[in-house]
Amino acid sequence: MTIMTRKDLQKxxxxxxxxxxxxxxxxxxxxRSKLLSVYGKEPSPYSWTxxxxxxxxxxxxxxYFENRSN
Known part of the structure; x- marks a missing residue:
């Protein structure tokens, strides 16, 4: 089971x-919230690699950054 943690996000x-x-x-x-909400939990019944x-x-x-500057 692989998910994104706050430590992963910091890296x-x-x-x-x-x-x-x-x-x-x-x-x-x-x-940060968007990334953690998507990748911070497993998408049941599947799993992230x-x-x-x-x-x-x-x-x-x-x-995010390309659309922010427009």
Whole structure:
């Protein structure tokens, strides 16, 4: 069973900071809540893989920041 924890979310924030998206850090509370509500629990009867969480959260994060600046 794989879910996103607050510690995982912190690591993701640090990753984006260190790869060059310094103005995205820290993530807004709205984005943090959205990520934890989607990936913080198992989607019964299915389960997340680490790749599901990484790819899904990447898409949500990029979409959030691209739409915020418009």
């Amino acid at each position: 993701i924030e640090e990753y984006y900071y260190w790869v060059g998206y310094k103005d995205w850090s820290p993530f807004p509370d709205e984005l 680490e790749q599901d969480i990484f790819e899904g959260s990447r898409k949500v994060i990029i979409d």
